[in-house]
Amino acid sequence: MARRVLLIEDEPNIIEAVSFILSRAGWTVHTHSDGASAVERVRAHPPELVILDAMLPGRSGFDILQELRQDAATRDLPVMMLTARGQARDRELALSLGATHFMTKPFSNAEVLDRVRDLAGG
Amino acid sequence: MLGFNGLIGIALVYVVFLFGVAFAAERRAATGRDGWLRSPWTYTLSLSIYCTAWTFYGAVGYAARSGLEYLTIYLGPSLVMLGWWWLLRKLVRVGRAQRITSIADLISSRYGKSTLLGVIVTLLAVVGVTPYIALQLQSIAQSLEVFARPGAGGSPDGGAVALWSAAGLALFTILFGTRNLDANERHHGIVMAIAVEAVVKLGALLAIGVFVVWELGGGPAEMLARIDASPIAAWEQSGGRWIGFTLLSAAALLCLPRMFQVLVVENADEAHLGTASWAFPLYLLLMSLFVVPIAVMGLERLPTGNPDMFVLTLPLSEGRDGLAAWAFLGGFSSAASMVMVATIALATMVSNHIVVPLWLRARVPGAVMSGDVRAVVLTARRVSIIGVLGFGYLYFRLSGGGTALAAIGLVAFVGVVQVLPALLGGLFWRGATRSGAAAGLVIGFAVWLWTMFLPSVGGGGAISAQVLAEGPFGLEWLRPQALLGTGGLDPVLHAALWSLALNAGAFVAVSLMSFPGPVERLQGAQFVGVFDQSGGPGPWSRGGADAETLLVMAQRILGATEAQAIFARAARVQGRPGALPEVTPDFIRGLERELAGSVGAATAHAMIGQLTGGVSVTVEELIAVADETAQIVEYSGRLEQKSAELERTALALRDANAQLTALSVQKDGFLSQVSHELRTPMTSIRAFAEILREGGLKEEERHRFASIIGDEAARLTRLLDDLLDLSVLEAGQGRLDWRRVELGKVIDRALAAALVEPEALRLVRDRAAEAVEIETDPDRLAQVFINLVTNARKYCDAPRPELRIEWRPDLNAVDFIDNGSGIPAEQGRVIFEKFSRLGDPHKSGGAGLGLAICREIMTRLGGAIRHLPGSGGTTFRVELPRADMALAIAQPASG
DSSP, X not given: OOOEXXXXXXXXXXXXXXXXXXXXXXXXXXXXXXXXXXXXXXXXXXXXXXXXEXXXXXXXXXXXHXXXXXXXXXXXXXXXXXXXXXOHHHHHHHHHTTOSEEEESSOOHHHHHHHHHHHHTO | OOOXXXXXXXXXXXXXXXXXXXXHHHHHHHTTOOTGGGSHHHHHHHGGGGSOHIIIIIHHHHXXXXXXXXXXXXXXXXXXXXXXXXXXXXXXXXXXXXXXXXXXXXXXXXXXXXXXXXXXXXXXXXXXXXXXXXHHHHHHHHHHHXXXXXXXXXXXXXXXXXXXXXXXXXXXXXXXXXXXXXXXXXOHHHHHHHHHHHHHHHHHHHHHHHIIIIIISOXXXXXXXXXXXXXXXXXXXXXXXXXHHHXXXXXXXXXXXXXXXXXXXXXXXXXXXXXXXXXXHHHHHHHHHTHHHHHHHHHHHXXXXXXXXXXXXHHHHTTOXXXXXXXXXXXXXXXXXXXXXXXXXXXXXXXXXXXXXHHHHHSXXXXXXXXXXXXXXXXXXXXXXXXXXXXXXHHHHHHTTOSOHHHHHHHHHHHHGGGHHHHHHHHHOTTOOHHHHHHHHHHHHXXXXXXXXXXXXXXXXXXXXXXXXXXXXXXXXXXXXXGGGOTTSOHHHHHHHHHHHHHHHHHHHHHHHXXXXXXXXXXXXXXXXXXXXXXXXXXXXXXXXXXXXXXXXXXXXXXXXXXXXXXXXXXXXXXXXXXXXXXXXXXHHHHHHHHHHHHOHHHHHHHHHHHHHOSSSOHHXXXXXXXXXXXXXXXXXXXXXXXXXXXXXXXXXXXXXXXXXXXXXXXXXXXXXXXXXXXXXHHHHHHHHHHHHHOOOOHHHHHHHHHHHHHHHHHHHHHHHHHHHHHHHHTTOSOOOOEEEEHHHHHHHHHHHHTOOTTTOXXXXXXXXXXXXXXXXXXXXXXXXXXXXXXXXXXXXXSSOEEEEEEETXXXXXXXXXXXOOOOHHHHTTTTXXXXXXXXXXXXXXXXXXXXXXXXXXXXXXXXXXXXXXXXXXXXXXXXXXXXXXXXXXXXXHO
8 A cells, every 4th residue: 555645845854753653653754845846746656645734835724725626537636734933824825725635844753643643544 | 911920920939838838837837736627617618629720610610510410529528527427426436546548558467467458448449539730730730831821921731730730739738748758747737838839819709709790790680690591500409310420439439549648647636527527618718609600600601612611701801800810820820739748648558558668678787777768768758749649740741631620529439439448447347357358359350450540541542442432352241330230330330330349249248258357357456446545645755665565565575573674674785774775676586586485476566566667556556465365364263283193183083082992802813812912821721730740650751741831831931921021112111221242242142141062143243344343132132133143043944054153334224134935025015923833833932022122122132123124045234323323312311
């Protein structure tokens, strides 16, 4: 069973950390660091779960989430949003746009793993 | 038998006597003993010039031809004097307050000192009155002919008599009429001579009357019976003509230039009107008392004689030479006084409204001194007197002298009465405008010319019988004596009705449609509301203004300090001691320019003109206007200031609000940015820290993760340093360490600190050029340079990156130019903003505060940093302050 997670994030050190944690737990982690082409990437190889940073170069994570939710193919795809800005406004915006979960940076690794297991059913 | 030569002799003696009277009166007036000259009786008698030779001889002729209708000529003025004294009082008050010199001046003055109106009224008066003057000359010639008929030596050449009479009257008028330039000064000599003549002519008529009634007629009772039996009693009187002529003569009293002269200009005291209002009608009553008996007796005894000459021919036919000579002197007096006053009035108008304005326009600029003007005005007036009399004489010769006397008088009446609408409107209606007055006058003048003057002029008339009967070019509705088919009316009434109706109509209509100018409005208010003002003439006894009065006015308009400065400056230029200059034309011109700056050119011109001309507005009134102006100017200035202040405040508030809003948005954005920049490295640090803690890692993994933690911690520290640095710079806190240092050394330090390897970025410098001393804080300037060098190393995208550092002595600036592709223009604007990181953030290793810090540093150092777009690679220019400015900035900071 290919448990694939797509991490859309632009901070190299954060990509490395999250990839390490999830890989160790048995997930196949794909990464993508550009906002503009992120939706195409999701459509090309739909994962079990998307971890989406809010601030990306090229296109904001909120925009990407909105488009994913408008497309029937990705409407129900679990999306976990990460943001470093940590304001309540961002959380509300993310949930209203249909994010499955919202997590503020910095996060605990255990929490990330728990959420990924919850959302991706495994 | 009194011969022609004898009569000439008597006339000459009489004239010499009048000279004496006039001369004595002038002397008394000059020495101040003019008490009795200024009596209401003199004033009343001077009004008798209303009774010209036309009334003296012509009334009898009129009665003989048309019965009692002659009474209308006396009735009109009597009604005005008795019933319209309030109108006369206003006229006299206005005339005195405004220093009016003639009826043309009155109309011109009332309608904003209009030159055009002055010319129109002058022309109207000259055209209307000249035949009247001719009439007087004719009466003198005619009366002399009567004496010559029996033929006792001397040939009566009517033309020669008229010429000599005209010349003599011209001489008399010039001698006593132009002694004083200022028309406001009354002509005491002439007025006195007129008063004497008034007594002579009244006495003559009364004497003839008594002679006719008691000596020829056998007493009053028998005389009445004769009158009843005469054709005069049987005359059918036309009601229309009675009313029309009465109104016409009433209006003429107000409008005739000579009447205006004695009534208004020569008036010494307004109270004299009270006496005149009953005494003058009484005089007229006495003048008309014996007219009918003389006419009846003349028709009875001399049925073939000229009725106009009955006053002379009746006593002559009875051999009463003395009485006849007296009557002749009476007639001569009537003619002479009328000619003299009418000539003075006309000459004043012609010289003031036509000759002097033309001369002023034609003169060489700057060549005028006040003395010159005086001479010019006097000459103009004298020439005008000769011209008017010459014109009258010419008219007398051309007209052939045949027309009945009364007819000419009526033509003149209707002509001058055209001024009435503009006159009454000017006195009682503020809405009357110059355009309205001009339109009314021109139309009335034209209609009068067409319907009355032209058909009457020169015996047969200047208009052919055909035109009279069929109209010009066969246009019946334009027939001179039947306009629009209103034939069957008396020609005089027809002309008077049409001309006055069209005149008044045009006057009212155009006045309603046009707007008065500022001077016009001012004058209109002065005229209509003359009784509302303090009244009486101002302290100006003569025209012209002294410096003190001008200063008072200037102070009220310009303010005390400025006005005094102007006057003092002018006095200094003139080399006069004290603060008041001599009032020279140059000074007045300068002052007018100054005033024009405050109240506008037109008002300044009018004010100066009126002050120095001294003719139209009294000084108190002018100062009142100036006060008002100053108040309005001050008040509106204050209002303007207030509203400008309010506007500035509102603007400042709006700005402040916008700034606060922007600040709050900025602060929001800034905090959000800071939060992001802090949380991002912390995320890595926390994640790897947890991974390390959990253990079970390979050695190289552990090492790598630990070094990532170290990097991110350093990044955090840099960020915090930058934030603190920026906040210190933005708050203007933190000392600058100003020193004198060589530019090259600062660059050396920056390059050393930036740790640039030559393969990463090749540097191009000109060390010789950099050997300049600058005044700056070397550490801070180096910080800016480090930022720029670091940026070039990070962002220059050329295959072989290169940075040129160039000192620009002409601009006092250091340019940093790399050979990359540069920054897009739209981003060039935002790169100095906080967190405006371009491209890959990890390449920079900073939080995007570097250029923001550079900008703050350069501002504090008194210089600037800019991005120069479109200059090949990325170019930054660091501008240093000039040495002196740098020192100025440095002083308070270091000292």
